[in-house]
Amino acid sequence: MSAGNVTKVSSKITSKNQITIPKIVRELLKVHSADSIEWQIEPNGRVMITRSQPDLWQIIEEQENKFGNLSTTEIDWGKDVESADFD
Numbered sequence: 001m002s003a004g005n006v007t008k009v010s011s012k013i014t015s016k017n018q019i020t021i022p023k024i025v026r027e028l029l030k031v032h033s034a035d036s037i038e039w040q041i042e043p044n045g046r047v048m049i050t051r052s053q054p055d056l057w058q059i060i061e062e063q064e065n066k067f068g069n070l071s072t073t074e075i076d077w078g079k080d081v082e083s084a085d086f087d
Contacts, residue, residue, distance in 0.1 A: 025049070 007028075011019040021031070029051045031037060036052035054062070 007024065009022045009024055011022060013019055021029075021037075026032070029037065029049070031051050036054075038050050038052045040048040040050070042048070
């Protein structure tokens with residue numbers, strides 16, 4: 001399974017072209033169900049798999065789904081300060 005600092009594991013491709021990510025890989029990448037992974041394919045045919053980092057809008061959407069939307073009405077600050085005449 002391991003040679004030096006290289007770990008090799010294998011997975012089979014199902015008839016629907018799906019694979020199961022081995023447990024050791026999920027643990028190393030710190031991924032769980034519903035997480036995203038990124039596949040980087042190099043010109044020499046080597047494939048690297050990394051955990052995708054969510055962008056800001058994904059984080060906001062997750063937080064809204066978990067805690068709700070924090071919309072506020074526009075605040076009326078009163079008379080516009082710039083409208084005052086200064087001599």
